[in-house]
Amino acid sequence: MKALHTVSSKKRVLFIVNPRSGTRSKTGIQELIRANVPAEYFDYQIEFTKAGGHAIELSAKAAAEGIEYVVAVGGDGTMNEVAQSLLYTSSTLGIIPMGSGNGLARDLNIPLAAMSALRLLVEGKKICIDSCTLNDRPFFCTAGVGFDAHIGQCFSMQKKRGFQTYVQTTLWEYANYQPETYRLQIDGKWIEKKAFLISFANAAQYGNNAYIAPKASMQDGLIDVCLLRPFPAVQAINMGVKLFNRTIDGSAYMHIWRAPSVRVERKAPAPVHIDGEPCLMEETLTVKVRPNSLNVLVP
Numbered sequence: 001m002k003a004l005h006t007v008s009s010k011k012r013v014l015f016i017v018n019p020r021s022g023t024r025s026k027t028g029i030q031e032l033i034r035a036n037v038p039a040e041y042f043d044y045q046i047e048f049t050k051a052g053g054h055a056i057e058l059s060a061k062a063a064a065e066g067i068e069y070v071v072a073v074g075g076d077g078t079m080n081e082v083a084q085s086l087l088y089t090s091s092t093l094g095i096i097p098m099g100s101g102n103g104l105a106r107d108l109n110i111p112l113a114a115m116s117a118l119r120l121l122v123e124g125k126k127i128c129i130d131s132c133t134l135n136d137r138p139f140f141c142t143a144g145v146g147f148d149a150h151i152g153q154c155f156s157m158q159k160k161r162g163f164q165t166y167v168q169t170t171l172w173e174y175a176n177y178q179p180e181t182y183r184l185q186i187d188g189k190w191i192e193k194k195a196f197l198i199s200f201a202n203a204a205q206y207g208n209n210a211y212i213a214p215k216a217s218m219q220d221g222l223i224d225v226c227l228l229r230p231f232p233a234v235q236a237i238n239m240g241v242k243l244f245n246r247t248i249d250g251s252a253y254m255h256i257w258r259a260p261s262v263r264v265e266r267k268a269p270a271p272v273h274i275d276g277e278p279c280l281m282e283e284t285l286t287v288k289v290r291p292n293s294l295n296v297l298v299p
């Protein structure tokens with residue numbers, strides 16, 4: 001009877017590992033989990049994804065079975081796939097950041113060292129955050145159109161991942177990028193503007209501590225709609241500095257609105273990115289917030 005009680009009181013955890021994310025090897029992850037997750041409190045399983053989209057399936061099954069913690073081991077793409085299946089369920093998202101950008105993990109102050117991130121199962125707390133949708137596709141960190149979507153598309157075609165590849169891709173593509181004109185409907189008003197990029201931010205950063213919406217909150221029920229106007233090439237380094245020192249919201253080229261939804265019209269179907277993952281979408285985009293929709297484990 002005692003043994004039965006012990007087993008049933010353990011929390012169940014599913015680790016979903018994306019072997020393709022980031023640049024760090026995942027070969028030692030099983031050993032790391034075994035060494036850092038106390039078996040007296042947790043029953044855990046580890047699954048490796050076999051392809052893009054597999055994590056959606058694995059985490060949906062885990063949520064349906066009422067598994068308490070579903071832990072994404074990878075970057076924002078992996079996190080997005082896991083988190084979308086946990087929306088409005090009692091399961092909680094955990095993150096072991098092993099991607100290239102790790103935007104959501106960084107924004108939530110989840111340690112980048114896997115061992116410390118694992119300790120959150122014991123020492124962390126559960127919070128409920130907002131998520132958003134872009135034409136019904138869920139996102140948790142940022143989505144966007146323009147230059148950042150273009151970079152997302154170029155990055156996905158690179159053989160190598162990681163921060164260095166992001167920087168190289170950005171510098172290379174900046175020189176030839178042609179900004180477009182967009183129509184935006186925010187708070188019932190239409191605005192028409194040429195933009196280098198428009199980001200829809202739930203979290204404050206893209207990843208790698210690049211802060212596109214430095215004051216965004218994941219618990220305010222609002223999206224930070226960040227429109228960066230085209231800027232002269234001589235300003236490019238300055239804009240890069242502002243992105244990393246959290247002051248881009250003070251730039252004369254940036255305008256940020258805060259709203260529960262926004263509609264964007266473009267001239268033709270074009271790339272967007274959703275938590276850094278590129279995809280092609282129709283010309284009209286609708287972005288909406290879903291307040292308090294996801295439980296996450298944080299420090």
Ligand SMILES: Nc1ncnc2c1ncn2[C@@H]1O[C@H](COP(=O)(O)OP(=O)(O)OP(=O)(O)O)[C@@H](O)[C@H]1O
Pocket residue numbers: 018019020021022023049050051052053054074075076077078079081098099100101102103161162207275276277
């Ligand atoms: N087994 C797999 N083989 C190939 N691709 C996979 C596999 N499992 C998942 N994926 C895809 O790998 C892509 C990249 O994953 P992820 O976003 O986690 O890493 P990253 O891009 O390096 O990090 P970040 O998003 O933080 O910059 C995702 O699009 C995901 O769908």
